Amino acid sequence: MILDLFGLIGAYAAGSCRDVSTSIHAMALAGAVLVYVVIHVVFFTLDHKDKKDTVQEHQLLEKRRKRLLLFAILAATITYQAGLTPPGGFLLQDDKLGRHHAGDPVLLDNYPRRYNAFFYCNSISFMLSIALIILLVNPNLYRPAIQSNALSVCTAVGLFCLMGAYVAGSTQHLKTSIYIFALVVVVLLVVVLLLLVFLLKGLNKNGNNSAPKEQDEEGKKEDGNNSATKEQDEEEGRKGEGKKVGEKTRDEESQKHARRKYLMLLGILVASVAYQAGLEPPGGAWQSSSNGYEEGNPVMHDNRRPRYLAFFYSNSTSFMASIVIIIMLLPQWLPKKEEGEWEKWSLRVMNRTIVLDLIALLVAYATGSNRGWKTSVYVIALIVAVLCYFAIHMTLSKCSDRRHKAAKGTQSA
Incomplete structure (x- = not known):
């Protein structure tokens, strides 16, 4: 498997550029990524003693590994194709002055700086993805790398490089690139603002809950002698309730993991489709x-x-x-005490974001898949019909479930 990945790196370096120096630079990127991960892990593990992971920590580690591996595989696929077939196509004839030859990228001939920005951003994202796959395959390497957040840092850098490659390669006009950069900044600002709102809400809740806690402590001091027997009864009741609470938390964790996995899968698939469509727009160049x-x-x-x-x-x-x-699904930003509230809040935000994501993708398909407005209206009508079908199906299924529950209630009574 590792030999396979190194062969893929060599094929990318040889096929994505036309001179030896650029190929050497592309190969050096992969080595730089691996060296960074090793240095990051070494500095992280200097002050940490070897500890055996619990079953729960091991499961969480495996879940993060699967999400990172899923991202790395799909990111490597789209960046490999984009590197071998750059946006704008290739020159069909040799330049009369002998500066460029047939087969050279058109974007390199017209705008060399823009092409270099696209090439190196795309290459960094590709090399990061291959390095992630190499590390995630070996259990002795991915455990400290995930625990030290080295792989999360690499993934975040790969995503930002993917953004840079999209901005540089999807258009040849500086004005349009500025608009896309503005769109990136707006999206990131929205995420930061939402995070600040969440933190402020958490601080307000902690401030409001501190007063009643102090009152309860004063009351407990006054009734200390009379509450000894009550505490024993409460402890026995808590033991019985603890099992039920443990089962509920396990079910909630499994549901949250399933939702995160589906959101990651949808985000990666839509990003890969949109990335390829942006670099190779309908109608060609x-x-x-x-x-x-x-x-x-x-x-x-x-x-x-x-x-x-x-x-x-x-x-x-x-x-x-x-x-x-994808960025919101990767890191562990908050401590464990606030992690549960953050997950509930972030999943709601991501559900709404994925709806916006899919609606924009449908609009892009309706406008780019044909050349007549009449056909676009037909495509939109098909989308509306499918959504109406799902809405009717959901309402009927809910009504049938309510009837079954009501029938069971009457039979038990």
């Missing part, structure tokens, strides 16, 4: 500069500009929302 058209620009951008803009910004919104969902 102009292969030569003629009749007022610039080489490498999307054909749809010049022929049907409003439709292309609707597709482009809907696709970009879907991509950025997916990246935000």
Whole structure:
């Protein structure tokens, strides 16, 4: 498996660029990632003694490993394809001045800086994904790497590089790139604001709950002699209730893990689809500069500009929302005492974000899959019909469940 991954790195370095120096730089990125992870893990484990993980900690570690491995596999897939087939296509003929040859990327010929930004951001994301897979396959390596959050840092850097590659490769115009950067900043600011709101709510709750706790402590001191027998009875009752509470918490944890896994899967799949569609828009790109058209620009951008803009910004919104969902699922930001409340709140936010994500993806598909507004209306009508079917099916299933429960209640009575 490791030999397979190293072969993939060599194929990417040889096929994604046309000169030896760039290939060496691409290969060096993989080594730099592995060196960083080793240094991060070594510094983290210097002051930590070897401790045996409990069953619960081992299960949580395995769950995080699966999520990281899922992201790494899909990220490596899309970045590998994007590196070998860069946006804008390739030159069909040699340059008359001998500067460029057939097979060189069009974006490199028109905007070398933009192409370099796309290439290195995409390459960093690819090498990070391959390094994650190599580390996650070996249990002796991924345990300290996950516990030290080294792999979470690598994943976050890979996501930001994926954003940079999308911004640089999805358009050849600086103004549009600025708009996409503004969209990224807005999305990140929304996440930060939501996190601050959550922290402020937690502080207010702690402040309101401190007063009644002090009153209860004073009352307990006054009734200390009379409460000895009550405490014994309460302890016996707590033992019986502890088992029920433990079972409930296990069920809740399994449900939360399932929701996080589905959200991660949806976020990665939508991000991969939107990334490829943004770099290779529908209709292709102009292969030569003629009749007022610039080489490498999307054909749809010049022929049907409003439709292309609707597709482009809907696709970009879907991509950025997916990246935000993945970022929110990766780290452990809060301490264990506040982790439960954070998970409930963050899952609600991510559920709403994934709805926005999918709606934007549907709009991008409706505008980019055809060239006539009439056909787009038909596609939207199909989407509405499917949603109506699901709504009717859900209401009927709920009504049938209520009838079954009512029938069981009458029979038991």
